[in-house]
Amino acid sequence: MIDSAEGVRSRIWSVIRKIPRGRVATYGQIAALAGIAGQPRRVGQALRSVPSGDSIPWQRVVSAGGVLGLGRYDPMAGWEQRVRLEQEGVRFGRRGRVSLTEFGWKGRNPPRRRASKKRAR
DNA sequence: ATGCTGACTATGT
């Protein structure tokens, strides 16, 4: 079965919509899940085609290493992305990066206060 | 048809 460009684009959006709240996924990860591994740039291109007003959670899509990459396309969007993510509970590191280990989709769970054996408190 | 661009990533210096 062929992969029409539009089919791929739909799949990309579909994958992005599945990213849980409070988590983030990288372009590469999304590309792989959408069946176009190795072509993360197409994810960005698909996102660019998202009709404004659409409820797609684009803010959960980040560049490799947890970097917010939107700055190149629209500096203001980069700022908004950070605000939105923080509202979902995502915390940023010193250089404005997200810890993929803790917030990456399927990476690990978000920090839960002392979930270890040492009793919290 | 050809060539350049890009919401990217990995690697090298």
Add this chain to the structure above:
DNA sequence: TACATAGCCAGCA
């Protein structure tokens, strides 16, 4: 850590 380069391939002039 930061910048440069190569690989990638669908859009667009």
